[in-house]
Amino acid sequence: MERTEIIISGDTAGIEWRAPVFRFKGSDATAPSVYMQAALHANELPGVAVAHFLLEKLRAAEAAGTIRGDITVIPQANPIGLAQSHFGEMEGRFDLGTRTNFNRDFPLVALAERETLIADLDRRSAVDRLKRTLLHTALGHDLVLDLHCDDESLQYAYIDDAFWPEAADLAAALDMQAVFLSDGESTAFEEAVGHAFKHQGEEKLKTVPGRLSVTVELRGRRDVYAGMAARDADGLWAFLAGRGIVADPALTARAYTGPAVPLDNIEMVKAPTPGTILFHRDIGETVRAGDILATLITRPGEADGTITVAARHDGLIATRSSARYARRGDDLMKIAGHEATRRDRKPGTLED
Known part of the structure; x- marks a missing residue:
């Protein structure tokens, strides 16, 4: 495992933020690669707990030599939002400086334009640098999972039509109770990734086999429990195994039986x-x-x-x-x- 940090210097003197990045190198160059991040909305913490338990499993898998595809995990992707509290409450969703949603205003670029995201990065604001760095990192992978949560909520996901029904394996592995089929037309992180995946040539692709960009809603904001997070980590592990990113022949795929709703x-x-x-x-x-x-x-x-x-x-x-x-x-x-x-x-x- 390689541990690095995304370091974002502040827009005023004497401030910087750090986000740890964990990378696992796969043994099979033909296996899919996967990127996962949690807490882009910094006050949505179920994904942080899930990533913590998943990283334990991945370290064990690395020691056992069962990681086949490259894996990148950023368990707390928004240190800027994590540091912003207002009257004792973490804001998390909106940047206090710009009043912009941390999960909006991601650049919409074609996949071939990935490197433009980090050109002249030092000239941009701290929040923009963070967003561009996260998106640039994600676009180096085949499968992208953005772990969020709702307020009080079932387990569900936003999945672009271009990745459905191929993504039903993720819905089944995480025992989701619903899937919302999204339009792919906003500047949210998941849809910015999907935009790049669908724009790999002159025409917009209607389906992108072998690719995935999804927002996973891990129930509600208060659903942060050890047992629940460990079960969800097991679900993500089952998804990785089903896609051939980790080797676990004991696992068998399940079918998704819930609704998929536009x-x-x-x-x-x-x-x-x-x-x-x-x-x-x-x-x-x-x-x-x-x-x-x-x-x-x-x-x-x-x-x-x-x-x-x-x-x-x-x-x-x-x-x-x-x-x-x-x-x-x-x-x-x-x-x-x-x-x-x-x-x-x-x-x-x-x-x-």
């Missing part, structure tokens, strides 16, 4: 008015159109001081807000349905 089929349940949230339904439950999802206490103590929020479509509750007070327009739930929930959704991510 983003147009995701109902974003929003608070129509401010209020204290009383949820009636939980993640993992299947609901029908008209079912009451939550009550909002809009005017406490008043006889008519509540309103109800109902499902507009049948589907599976995939995520739920951990907040118990909503501002007008706040997201309350994501429901994965069987039909398009709206026709005017713009391609790209569901949330900022």
Whole structure:
């Protein structure tokens, strides 16, 4: 194993950030290579725990000589966000200096333009340097996994149509309860990688066999437990074995049996008015159109001081807000349905 560091100097004097990078050299030059990173949103820590347990397994595999493909793991990919707290709370998702989402504004380049990402790097801001370095590193691999989590959530993933259904092996290995088939049109990390993989010539490829770029949502932000992380590390190990990146003949592939839902089929349940949230339904439950999802206490103590929020479509509750007070327009739930929930959704991510 080779351990190096990404070192990002600050935009003011006397500051720098370091992100450890762990690399394992494979024994078979024809085997796929894989890149994994966790905590690009620095306050999303389930992936950090999973990477920790996976790296234990990879060190043992290296000692046993069973690593066939090159593997790169960055278990805490955003030291800038990790250092940013506001009133005692780690922000993690948005850079306090620019108010930009750490998982947006990645450059969209063709795969052949990979080296342009790090040209004149010293002239760029610290956050831009970090983003470009991570993307440049990832594009040197065949398979790219970006480990995130949601708020309160099932285990699911965002996977571009170009990589589905080939990526069903990852969904099965991690026992995902849903897959969201994304449009590949935003500047999020996973979609920037997918953009490069699909632009390897003059025409945009509709499918890219042997490649993968995926955002894995490892349940909710509070789902950071040793047993859970170890099981997910076992799932990633099974995926690596199935793709021939590590050797483990004892493992047998499983089939993915959950739903694969286009983003147009995701109902974003929003608070129509401010209020204290009383949820009636939980993640993992299947609901029908008209079912009451939550009550909002809009005017406490008043006889008519509540309103109800109902499902507009049948589907599976995939995520739920951990907040118990909503501002007008706040997201309350994501429901994965069987039909398009709206026709005017713009391609790209569901949330900022």
